[in-house]
Amino acid sequence: MRGLFAAVMLMGIFSFLGASWMLLLDAPDVAFTEASVGAGISTILALATLALTTRKAKVPVRRPALPLLIVVVTGAALVYGTLDMPHFGDPEAPASNYPDPSYVERTEHDIHVPNVVTAVLASYRGYDTLGETVVIFTAGIAVLVLLRGSRKRRPAGGGGEDAG
């Protein structure tokens, strides 16, 4: 498939299906994030990139045999890795045990907030979320520096397409 527009649309649909799946798993907070970030903003940014470049992917000059082999082997390894994982909904699974279940019981008394996800995110794990916010801050600053910096250099460089 060489139509990049269709590829971007498929990516958006995939994200939206992912969000629906998260909702089915009773994780509305994650579904919310996936729908707004994955299906919304990422699609818009990918479309903005298409508007700056082209709508068609270039025809590859080499045979894709070796990359295909690498992808298949990696995929098989990943699938092999999932064979070890506990079954879905297993009460003995680490995911059900290790974030201590008492968070759910203590939240009502400690924090007085019905949404346990928010309580864990912003209070019990406040350091982690501070770190996440700083990551977003850093990523945003990095994007701004990259995009703006190359725009300023362009007139001096004689209109070269040297975007890195």
Next chain:
Amino acid sequence: MTDHTILRVVSKLLLPYVLLFALYVQFHGDYGPGGGFQAGVIFAAGFVLYGLIFGLTAVRRVAPARMIELVIATGVLVYAGTGVVAMLLGGNFLDYDVLYPAHPSTGQHYGILVVELGVGMTVAAVMIAVYSTFAGRGRG
């Protein structure tokens, strides 16, 4: 896209509700699903919609680049500042109990609200900034 009357009218009708829904998700995040991150993205989506229909110049008029950059930094400072305030009041960093010593759980509630506001500000501003620099490059 300035000559698409239907798109202009419909998006003008939708925009206040998009922003209102973002604020709802922001400040209702401790009762329902959502929180600062989702609210920030929805708030930014409102600006992106505005930019897609009415052009980047209109967005820059509402949210100048300088202001957006300030908001990016302010969000992080609000979050970290809450932690520092908690320390000054005698607690640990980001321990919201001391914000309202009579009812520690109310203090936690206030702390979460403020902290989520910081997250929302940074996320919304970063998304708007990234979108407007992306969209502004073509005409640069």
